[in-house]
Amino acid sequence: EDKVVQSPLSLVVHEGDTVTLNCxxxxTNFRSLLWYKQEKKAPTFLFMLTSSGIEKKSGRLSSILDKKELFSILNITATQTGDSAVYLCAEGGATNKLIFGTGTLLAVQP
Amino acid sequence: NAGVTQTPKFRILKIGQSMTLQCTQDMNHNYMYWYRQDPGMGLKLIYYSVGAGITDKGEVPNGYNVSRSTTEDFPLRLELAAPSQTSVYFCASSYWTESGNTIYFGEGSWLTVV
Structure with a gap:
């Protein structure tokens, strides 16, 4: 059965810290790995990764994929309270479905 | 700039009632999805559609029905609502490229069954 596992389940940090989220x-038939940020409403798209070793970057957020070890990480540097959210990763498989992990709840304290 | 629009945003149902969650998208996406998200949990796929006239079950289809008569609309029907269907429901649509699938979500519908 296809599955996506995220860790940690939750994380509390202080503003300015750097965090790494794992997925x-x-x-079967891996196609792409996606990261989403979910605040109070619908998830919003962050990154789509398809190739190993190529870092995608957007401001303080970056992500990389390792297709050999079957994982991805999402890094957030210099965290701010506005980064507090649930971060979801999903595999955009060949079966026309997205398989989501349960998410990592990030709380950034001032 | 509508994207994916779902209604209603909030609804309280009594056990045994039925209702339809409406979803429409204006991006001409072939793929549409219904997910549910329980508190503290990830997204579970209920049903999906790869085009008008075609629907298929996801992980948790029991107690739900869908139809896809047009590209734009993908309503989700709850028959005989049960407390276990209390959840947040997200409709989504997507387009596929060779690399994968970029999915766009509606804002969610909060459903409580009492």
Missing amino acids: SYEV
Whole structure:
């Protein structure tokens, strides 16, 4: 059965800290790995990763994929309270479905 | 700039009632999805559609029905509502490229069954 596992489940940090969120996957016919940020409403798209070793970057957020070890990480540097959210990763598989992990709840304290 | 629009945003149902969650998208996406998200949990796929006239079950389809008569609309029907269907429901649409799938979500519908 295809699955996506995220860790840690929750994380509390202080503003200015750097955090690393993990996502591992076991899927047949891997196609892409996606990261989303979910605040109070719908998830918003962050990154789509398809190739190993190529870092995607957007401001203080970056992500990289390791297709050999079947995982991805999402880094957030110099965290701010506005980064507090649930971060979801998903595998955009070949079966027309997205398989989501349970998410990592990040709380950034002032 | 509508994107994916779902209604209603909030609804309280009594056990045994039925209702339809409406979803429409204006991006001409072939793929549409319904997910539910329980508190502290990830997104679970209920049903999805790869085009008008085609629907398929996801992980948790029991107690729900869908239809896709047009590209734009993908309503989700709850028959005989049960407390276990209390959840947040997200409709989504997507387009596929060779690399994968970029999905766009509606703002969610909060449903409580009492």
